[in-house]
Amino acid sequence: MTTAYRTCPLCEATCGLEITIEGDSVKRIRGDQLDVFSRGFICPKGSTLGDLRDDPDRLRSPRSRRGNDWVQISWDEAFGEIDQRLQAIIRRHGPDAVAVYLGNPNVHTVAGGLYVKPLLKALGTRNIYTASTVDQIPKHVSAGLMFGKAGTIPVPDIDRTGYLLMLGADPWVSNGSLATAPDFPGRIKELQDRGGRLVVVDPRRSRTAREADRHIPIRPGTDALFLMAIVHVLFRDGLVDGAFRNPLFNGINDVEEAAAGFSPSAVSGATGVPATTIEEVAHEFASAPAAAAYGRVGTHTVEFGTLASWLVDVINALTGNLDRPGGAMFSRPAVARRRSGPGGRGFALGRWTSRVRKLPEVIGELPVATLADEIATPGDGQIRALVTIAGNPVLSTPDTERLDRALASLELMVSVDPYINATTRHADYLLPPPPALESPHYDFAFYGLSVRNVANYSPPLFAPKSPPEWEIILRLTAIAGGYGAGTPIEAADGFLIDAAIQRDVANPASPVFGLDPGEIKAKLGGDPGPERMLDFLLRTGPYGEGVSDSGLSLAKLLDHPHGIDLGPLEPAFPDILATPSGRVELAPPEILADLDRLELLRDTAPGPDLKLVGRRQLRSNNSWMHNVAILMKPASHHSRLLINPADAARLGIESGVSVRVRNEVGAVAAVADVSDEVMEGVVSLPHGWGHNRDGVQMAVAVANAGPNYNTLVDSRRMDPLSGNAVLNGIDVVVEPVGQSGGAEHLDDLGTVVETQAAK
Ligand SMILES: Nc1nc2c(c(=O)[nH]1)N[C@H]1C(S)=C(S)[C@@H](COP(=O)(O)OP(=O)(O)OC[C@H]3O[C@@H](n4cnc5c(=O)[nH]c(N)nc54)[C@H](O)[C@@H]3O)O[C@H]1N2
Ligand SMILES: Nc1nc2c(c(=O)[nH]1)N[C@H]1C(S)=C(S)[C@@H](COP(=O)(O)OP(=O)(O)OC[C@H]3O[C@@H](n4cnc5c(=O)[nH]c(N)nc54)[C@H](O)[C@@H]3O)O[C@H]1N2
Ligand code: SF4
Numbered sequence: 001m002t003t004a005y006r007t008c009p010l011c012e013a014t015c016g017l018e019i020t021i022e023g024d025s026v027k028r029i030r031g032d033q034l035d036v037f038s039r040g041f042i043c044p045k046g047s048t049l050g051d052l053r054d055d056p057d058r059l060r061s062p063r064s065r066r067g068n069d070w071v072q073i074s075w076d077e078a079f080g081e082i083d084q085r086l087q088a089i090i091r092r093h094g095p096d097a098v099a100v101y102l103g104n105p106n107v108h109t110v111a112g113g114l115y116v117k118p119l120l121k122a123l124g125t126r127n128i129y130t131a132s133t134v135d136q137i138p139k140h141v142s143a144g145l146m147f148g149k150a151g152t153i154p155v156p157d158i159d160r161t162g163y164l165l166m167l168g169a170d171p172w173v174s175n176g177s178l179a180t181a182p183d184f185p186g187r188i189k190e191l192q193d194r195g196g197r198l199v200v201v202d203p204r205r206s207r208t209a210r211e212a213d214r215h216i217p218i219r220p221g222t223d224a225l226f227l228m229a230i231v232h233v234l235f236r237d238g239l240v241d242g243a244f245r246n247p248l249f250n251g252i253n254d255v256e257e258a259a260a261g262f263s264p265s266a267v268s269g270a271t272g273v274p275a276t277t278i279e280e281v282a283h284e285f286a287s288a289p290a291a292a293a294y295g296r297v298g299t300h301t302v303e304f305g306t307l308a309s310w311l312v313d314v315i316n317a318l319t320g321n322l323d324r325p326g327g328a329m330f331s332r333p334a335v336a337r338r339r340s341g342p343g344g345r346g347f348a349l350g351r352w353t354s355r356v357r358k359l360p361e362v363i364g365e366l367p368v369a370t371l372a373d374e375i376a377t378p379g380d381g382q383i384r385a386l387v388t389i390a391g392n393p394v395l396s397t398p399d400t401e402r403l404d405r406a407l408a409s410l411e412l413m414v415s416v417d418p419y420i421n422a423t424t425r426h427a428d429y430l431l432p433p434p435p436a437l438e439s440p441h442y443d444f445a446f447y448g449l450s451v452r453n454v455a456n457y458s459p460p461l462f463a464p465k466s467p468p469e470w471e472i473i474l475r476l477t478a479i480a481g482g483y484g485a486g487t488p489i490e491a492a493d494g495f496l497i498d499a500a501i502q503r504d505v506a507n508p509a510s511p512v513f514g515l516d517p518g519e520i521k522a523k524l525g526g527d528p529g530p531e532r533m534l535d536f537l538l539r540t541g542p543y544g545e546g547v548s549d550s551g552l553s554l555a556k557l558l559d560h561p562h563g564i565d566l567g568p569l570e571p572a573f574p575d576i577l578a579t580p581s582g583r584v585e586l587a588p589p590e591i592l593a594d595l596d597r598l599e600l601l602r603d604t605a606p607g608p609d610l611k612l613v614g615r616r617q618l619r620s621n622n623s624w625m626h627n628v629a630i631l632m633k634p635a636s637h638h639s640r641l642l643i644n645p646a647d648a649a650r651l652g653i654e655s656g657v658s659v660r661v662r663n664e665v666g667a668v669a670a671v672a673d674v675s676d677e678v679m680e681g682v683v684s685l686p687h688g689w690g691h692n693r694d695g696v697q698m699a700v701a702v703a704n705a706g707p708n709y710n711t712l713v714d715s716r717r718m719d720p721l722s723g724n725a726v727l728n729g730i731d732v733v734v735e736p737v738g739q740s741g742g743a744e745h746l747d748d749l750g751t752v753v754e755t756q757a758a759k
C-alpha cells in the first residue's frame with residue numbers, strides 16, 4: 001500500500017486528495033488534511049475517481065462508427081482516416097465548415113489548458129462553440145469592458161470579508177464557481193463566526209440560502225433590477241465611498257444617471273423584493289467594514305446576464321470594496337504572462353458574426369445556442385464537420401431535440417471523450433483520453449479565480465494505458481494544420497515550446513527577456529509535453545525567476561505534494577488594468593446601450609406562466625458522472641420538480657405524482673415535489689439528465705435517465721451582449737399527467753413525452 005496526494009480535477013474547488021493505492025488499484029480516497037488550500041475537505045464526487053477509472057463503460061481505445069455499429073480501431077488507423085476525411089471537407093468547403101465544441105472538463109485538464117488553443121488556431125475556423133455560452137460568458141464581457149481583459153475577473157475575498165451578498169449561486173452544493181474556495185461552506189462558517197453576514201438572493205431556498213443570515217427570494221431573471229436599485233440607493237443616500245472618487249475610475253456620473261430611474265419602489269413589482277429590503281441591503285453593504293457582492297449561474301444564464309454581472313462589480317466599486325482586502329479582489333496565479341504597467345488595447349465585441357442569425361462573436365466564440373442553425377441551414381459556410389472535446393451539448397445546451405437531429409446530419413463528427421453518451425453517439429470517431437488518475441493535473445484556469453494564491457501540480461498517479469489527452473489533441477492539431485497524421489509528437493510539441501519561448505524573450509516584462517532561447521530550453525525540467533511547458537510558464541510567471549532556480553518551478557511543485565501557498569490576495573490596481581485608459585471603465589457604452597431593455601423589464605407585468613429554474617445536486621456533475629453507481633442514490637432524486645404549495649393546489653398537483661412540464665419548445669416528464677423551497681410562481685429541475693437515448697452506452701446513467709431540462713430551453717432567447725442562453729426563468733406549463741387529453745404515453749419517468757419536432 002502506498003499513499004499519494006493529488007488535486008481533484010472534477011470541479012473548481014481544487015481539493016487536495018489523499019489516495020491509498022495497492023498495485024494498480026485505488027483502495028481509498030480521502031481529503032488531504034495537509035493540503036495548503038483545502039485542509040482536508042472533500043465532497044462525495046472526489047472519492048469516486050477510482051470508480052471513474054474502473055468504469056467498464058469507459059472506452060479504453062478508439063472506436064469508429066460503421067452505420068449503427070462501433071468498431072474498435074487502432075490509434076494510427078483512427079488518425080489516418082480522420083486526416084483524410086477532415087482535409088477533404090476543408091479543401092471542398094473551407095475552414096469554417098469545421099466546427100468545434102469544447103465542453104466544461106476542458107478547463108479541468110492540462111490538455112484543455114495548454115493544447116486546445118493551438119488546435120483552434122490550426123483549424124482557423126470561426127465556428128468555435130463552448131459551454132461558456134450556457135454558463136459564465138456574461139462575466140467575461142463585463143470584465144472585459146470594465147478592466148480591459150475578459151479573464152480579469154474579481155473574486156469575493158471570502159476569508160476576510162464581513163458581508164457577502166451572493167446572488168444565484170449555491171456553493172454548499174456546487175462548491176463554488178468563478179471563486180475557487182475549497183470548503184466554501186467552512187469558509188462561510190468562519191465568516192459568520194467572526195461576526196460577518198451572508199445574504200443570499202435566490203428564487204429557491206437553496207442549501208446555501210438555508211445557512212445564510214438572510215435569504216431574499218427574487219423573481220427569476222430580475223437580479224439586474226435588484227442590483228440597479230442598490231446602486232440607486234448608494235447614490236441617493238450618500239453611501240458612495242468618498243475615497244472611491246479617485247482618478248482610477250471612469251464613468252461614475254454616467255452610472256449615477258443610469259440608476260436614476262431604478263428606485264427600490266420602481267423595481268419592487270418586477271423583482272418581487274420589497275423596497276425596504278433593497279434599502280436595508282444597500283445600507284448594510286455600504287456600512288460593513290468590508291463587503292463583497294458575488295453572482296453566479298443564476299445571474300448569468302438569464303436575459304440580463306451581462307447587466308447583472310456588471311452591476312455586481314459596480315456595487316463593489318462604488319462602496320470602495322473593489323480591489324481591497326475583504327472585498328472583491330484579483331488572484332495572482334503562478335502561471336500568467338507578465339505585464340508592464342496599466343493600459344492596453346481593451347476589449348472588443350462582435351468582431352465577426354454568425355452566418356445564419358448574425359449573432360456577434362464574443363471572446364472568439366459564437367453562442368452555442370446557434371450551433372444547430374449553423375449545421376442545419378444550407379449555404380456557403382455551412383458546418384459539415386464537428387469536433388467535440390469533453391462536451392455533451394445534446395444534454396447541456398438549448399433546444400436539445402433540434403441539436404440532436406442536426407448532429408445526425410453531419411458529414412463527419414470526431415469526439416475526444418471517454419463515453420458513448422447522448423452527444424458522442426453521433427460521432428464517426430471516438431478518441432478516448434485516459435482517466436484523470438492517469439493524467440497530470442494543474443489548474444491553469446482556477447488558480448486565476450482563486451480566493452488565495454496557490455499552486456499545486458499532480459503528476460499522473462498511474463502510467464496511462466493509452467495516449468495522453470494532450471497527445472490526442474496535438475495529433476489532431478497536426479492534422480488540422482495540414483502536417484499529416486504521421487507528424488511526430490516530439491516535433492509538434494517542440495514547435496509549441498519554441499514558440500512560447502520566442503514570445504517571452506521578446507517581452508520586456510519577462511524574466512527571460514533577451515536571453516538565448518536555446519539556453520532557456522535546456523534549463524527546463526519535466527518530461528516534454530505539458531510538464532515542460534508548465535515549468536516554462538512557472539519560471540516566467542509572477543513568482544518565477546526565469547532560468548534561475550530560486551523562483552517557482554516545476555521542481556519546487558514536485559517537492560510540495562500538498563501545494564504551495566502563495567499568500568492572500570493583494571491589491572492589483574492599476575497594473576492589472578488593460579483598458580486603453582488604464583482605468584476601470586464603470587460605464588462602458590455597450591452596457592449603457594442595453595439599459596432600454598432593463599426599463600422594459602421594470603415596467604412589464606410578469607406573465608401568467610410558471611418560471612422554470614435550475615439547481616445543482618451534490619452527487620452530480622453536469623451531465624457526465626451519472627455512470628458512477630454510488631453517486632446515483634437516492635434513486636430518481638433528479639426527476640423531482642419542486643413546486644410551491646400554492647401553485648400545486650391551484651393545479652391539483654400533489655407530491656409524488658407524475659407531471660408534464662411543457663412549453664412551445666418541448667416537453668418532459670417529472671415527479672412533483674410540493675415544497676415551499678421554491679417561491680410561488682417558480683418551479684425547479686436540475687439539468688444534465690436525459691440519458692435514455694438510442695445508442696447511449698452508459699448502463700448506470702441510462703437506468704437513472706431523468707428528464708432533460710434543456711429540451712425546454714428556447715435557442716432563440718439569449719443575453720444579447722454576451723450570447724449566453726437563457727436557461728433560468730423560462731416559461732413553462734405544468735400539468736398532472738393524463739390531464740392534457742393528449743395521446744402521450746408515459747412509462748418511464750424522465751422520458752421525453754412530446755416535442756415539437758417539426759420546427
Ligand atoms: N439548463 C441548464 N443547462 C446547463 C446548465 C444549467 O445550469 N442549466 N449549466 C451549464 C454549465 S454551467 C455547463 S459548464 C455546461 C456543461 O456542459 P458540457 O460541457 O457540454 O457537458 P458536461 O456535462 O460537462 O460533459 C462533459 C463531457 O466531457 C466528458 N469528459 C469527462 N472527463 C473528460 C476528460 O478528462 N477529457 C475529455 N476529453 N472528456 C471528458 C464526459 O464524458 C462528457 O461527455 O452545462 C450547461 N447547461
Ligand atoms: N455538485 C455539483 N457541483 C458542481 C456542478 C454540478 O453539476 N454538480 N457543476 C459545476 C459547474 S460547471 C458550475 S458552472 C458551477 C455552478 O455553481 P453555482 O453558480 O453555485 O450554480 P447552482 O448550484 O446551479 O446555483 C444557481 C442558483 O441560482 C438560482 N437561480 C436560478 N435563477 C435565478 C435568478 O434569476 N436569480 C437568482 N438570484 N438566482 C437564480 C438557482 O435556484 C440556484 O440555487 O457548479 C459546479 N459544481
Ligand atoms: S468539491 Fe470539487 S474539487 Fe473538491 S472533492 Fe468535490 S469535486 Fe473534487
Ligand SMILES: [Mo]
Pocket residue numbers: 104135
Ligand atoms: Mo459550468
